[in-house]
Amino acid sequence: MSLETKADIRRNMRTCRRQLAPAMQRRASQGLSHVLSKIGIFAPRRRIAFYYANDGEIDPEAAMNLARRFAVRCFLPVIPRPAWRTLRFAEVINGNALVSNRFGIMEPAVHARSLRRAIELDVVLVPLVAFDSRGNRIGMGSGFYDSTLAIRAAGKHFRKPAVIGLAHECQRLDHLSVDPWDIPLDFVATDKHLYRFESSQTDSQD
Secondary structure (H helix, E strand, O other): OOOOOOHHHHHHHHHHHHHHHHHHHHHHHHHHHHHHHOOOOOOOOOOEEEOOOOOOOOOHHHHHHHHHHHHEEEEEEEOOOOOOOEEEEEEEEOOEEEEEEEOOEEEOOOOOHHOHHHHHOOOOEEEOOOOOOOOOOOOOOOOHHHHHHHHHHOOOOOOOOEHHHHHHHOHHHOHHHHHHHHOOEEEOOOOOOOEEEOOEEEEEEE
């Protein structure tokens, strides 16, 4: 078992992904789009949440552009406001304005009435700092996605949305220590592989 703390892992993995050159990031974005397209999630009218890449995260922009060509309804997260406890999601519609949230990440500027909860979506693509062979993840530490997807821990009947972590290959570790509130992933997609997590077993495919 690794003796690294979560803080150590966050520091090391964030450094790893930030060091990727812009050309490598662009290739990774295209590779990620190809991997996601192979698992059949891009179906017309399906609701999928993407995100704006930040801090060296693998960029799902190419995947979102491809999804929109398949008439997928694409959404982006909106950071919780004081009265909220979880993320909300705004549909990406041409002409919508974007604003910088308190973390300096762009998000749609829409009225609260237009926002959707995670349970109203089919798939949520989750950025991560590190993942392991059992489908555990470490995020940036804010807990937004864990809180938002906590309904998945309420019982086997709550399987919506599917949760797919997105990462560079360098962010994979053999083992991560997890906390009770950490929400495990159904899949992780990188620019090279898809990792499936079922009954604590991991399968990867090109």
